[in-house]
Amino acid sequence: MEEKRIKVLIAKPGLDGHDRGAKVIALALKEAGMEVVYSGLHKTIDQIVNMAIQEDVDVIGLSIMSGAHIPLTRKLMEKLKEKGIQDKKVFVGGVIPSKDIKLLKEMGVEGVFPGGTPIDDVIEAIKASVKK
Amino acid sequence: MDPKAQELAERIISGDETVAARVISMIEDGEEEGFLVLSTLYPRTGGAFKIGITGSPGAGKSSIIDRLAYLYGKSGKKIGIIAIDPTSVKSKGAFFGDRLRFKSAEKVEGVFIRSMAHRGFSGGISKAAFGAECVLDALGKDIIIVESVGVGQTELSIYLISDIVVTVFTPDFGDEIQLMKAGLLEIGDVVVMNKMDMPNAEEKAKDLIAYIGDLKKDAPPFIKCSAKKGEGIELLLEVLEEKRREKLGMRREKVKALLLTFIKEELSRGIEKMVEEDPKFNEILHSVQSGKIDPYSASVHFVSELLKDGKMEDYKWRRKG
Ligand code: B12
Ligand SMILES: Nc1nc2c(ncn2[C@@H]2O[C@H](COP(=O)(O)OP(=O)(O)O)[C@@H](O)[C@H]2O)c(=O)[nH]1
Ligand SMILES: [Mg+2]
Numbered sequence: 001m002e003e004k005r006i007k008v009l010i011a012k013p014g015l016d017g018h019d020r021g022a023k024v025i026a027l028a029l030k031e032a033g034m035e036v037v038y039s040g041l042h043k044t045i046d047q048i049v050n051m052a053i054q055e056d057v058d059v060i061g062l063s064i065m066s067g068a069h070i071p072l073t074r075k076l077m078e079k080l081k082e083k084g085i086q087d088k089k090v091f092v093g094g095v096i097p098s099k100d101i102k103l104l105k106e107m108g109v110e111g112v113f114p115g116g117t118p119i120d121d122v123i124e125a126i127k128a129s130v131k132k
Numbered sequence: 133m134d135p136k137a138q139e140l141a142e143r144i145i146s147g148d149e150t151v152a153a154r155v156i157s158m159i160e161d162g163e164e165e166g167f168l169v170l171s172t173l174y175p176r177t178g179g180a181f182k183i184g185i186t187g188s189p190g191a192g193k194s195s196i197i198d199r200l201a202y203l204y205g206k207s208g209k210k211i212g213i214i215a216i217d218p219t220s221v222k223s224k225g226a227f228f229g230d231r232l233r234f235k236s237a238e239k240v241e242g243v244f245i246r247s248m249a250h251r252g253f254s255g256g257i258s259k260a261a262f263g264a265e266c267v268l269d270a271l272g273k274d275i276i277i278v279e280s281v282g283v284g285q286t287e288l289s290i291y292l293i294s295d296i297v298v299t300v301f302t303p304d305f306g307d308e309i310q311l312m313k314a315g316l317l318e319i320g321d322v323v324v325m326n327k328m329d330m331p332n333a334e335e336k337a338k339d340l341i342a343y344i345g346d347l348k349k350d351a352p353p354f355i356k357c358s359a360k361k362g363e364g365i366e367l368l369l370e371v372l373e374e375k376r377r378e379k380l381g382m383r384r385e386k387v388k389a390l391l392l393t394f395i396k397e398e399l400s401r402g403i404e405k406m407v408e409e410d411p412k413f414n415e416i417l418h419s420v421q422s423g424k425i426d427p428y429s430a431s432v433h434f435v436s437e438l439l440k441d442g443k444m445e446d447y448k449w450r451r452k453g
Contacts (some may be wrong), residue, residue, distance in 0.1 A: 004161045005160075005161070005224070005225075005249075005251075007157075017360060022162050026227060027227065029225065030220060030221065030223060030225035030226060030227045031223050031225060032225060032330070033223045033224045033225045035225060035226045035228070035247075035249050036225065036226065036227050037228045037231055037247050038227065038231070038232060039232065040231070040232025040235075050133050051245075053149055053150050053153055054149060054244055054245055054246055055231075055245075055247060056152065056154055056157045057247060062213035064284070083150070085150065105222075111213065111240065120149065121223070127300065
């Protein structure tokens, strides 16, 4: 009964109201045995970081369909550093043009999953990132 | 005294949320370090007022907590919220959907919200919930609100870890028989009828008051509210505060029951594997499987043999089975 479980925060930053992808991912991760907190819509980066701290998640997954993935992710990475919790793994999914993936990874994002990614790939990537 | 545990405890007492959250996870995962920190913190706890909220899924527990936390927070109190959701039996995963209801609470200074999966523990809470309460208490929270899983009758453990329990009903509770079956009427120091904004709510509230009156000599306070509109929550807060002193007097009894629950759980977990490996178990199992003896008698016989042999002493204490 008492054993380490992977805990994930699926967060929707900014004004973007598309929540289907976030919910699909959240449920898939639950089915894969993870404990998943869903932030709800329209969260600020500060709120998301606060949630990640209080919930003590291993992974923060941003779901972004608005096109604002670069500035939002940059702000998140800065905040994590400021709070001293850079050990949390960050993943980004949603509408992400492939040309932006490199930049996101340079910011320290573990994995980027645009629309159409097989869910099993997401699960594998999260499990692998938490192990290391 | 373990120096690392000591340091973590001190950081929690000085208000470090990151460490508090980490230590709650350690307790959830059964890590030794977590329990060391807890034992350092424990003598410093007891100051917080612990409110449990139970009721069927969708009754509005989270919405009520949101309003209540906001009100308490406005009056300068520091709030901790622990929201417990079920662990999937199949995948062992969990989905936490309470947090997104705490929209107004989130805006109040000093609110700490933690979601926890019950991880198979009985009684509508997780085993680590009591430990989480202690950590939040040591972190300086004045009010700790725990939302139980919400499955009715079996939610007894919420009693043991709360000073006072609020049971939430809605106007669509069905009929009296349904209530009796769910066992929801047997619990609750305070009864709330939420969603009073729904049509025919007044009528249903009258019905519920009558059922409770029939069942209980001294019926608990009954409060009508609408978390949606924010009505009736002030009254709920008043009633909780009114009953606070009387309820705190029950802590000694509750902690006794909690200790017994934990002991039973530790014992069974430590011993189960040992029993399975015992040749006598296999003997008696065979007799049960071949229909020679029924499982009731077999279990009584097995345990009395175990105690007679003094064999219990051979059974080593194990934390992780
Ligand atoms: C359905 C939809 C809507 C629905 C949303 C319903 C809902 N509740 O979600 C409605 C009709 C409401 C809507 C509205 C709008 N939409 Co729209 N919408 C879509 C559409 C067609 C599909 C999105 C979807 O649900 N896909 C299904 C899910 C399961 O897939 P997904 O979201 O991509 O998620 C997958 C992956 O991305 C990944 N993933 C997602 N999140 C995460 C997170 C993590 C951590 C990980 C690891 C993976 C991951 O895993 C998922 C499963 O594989 C897309 C087009 C598209 N092809 O994406 C446009 C699209 C997203 N919408 C768009 C726009 C512009 C709008 C509107 C502004 C339109 C308008 N002018 O009014 C509004 C804005 C709404 C708002 N408030 O934000 C644009 C965005 C453009 C951009 N980014 O530059 C798109 C791309 C369409 C387009 N090509 O122009 N929309
Ligand atoms: N009409 C009405 N709906 C409410 C009220 N309180 C909560 N709800 C709704 O009931 C649903 C479940 O609420 P929630 O607080 O999540 O219930 P929980 O499962 O008991 O925690 C949500 O859709 C709420 O918006 C209320 O007072 N009136
Ligand atoms: Mg709830």
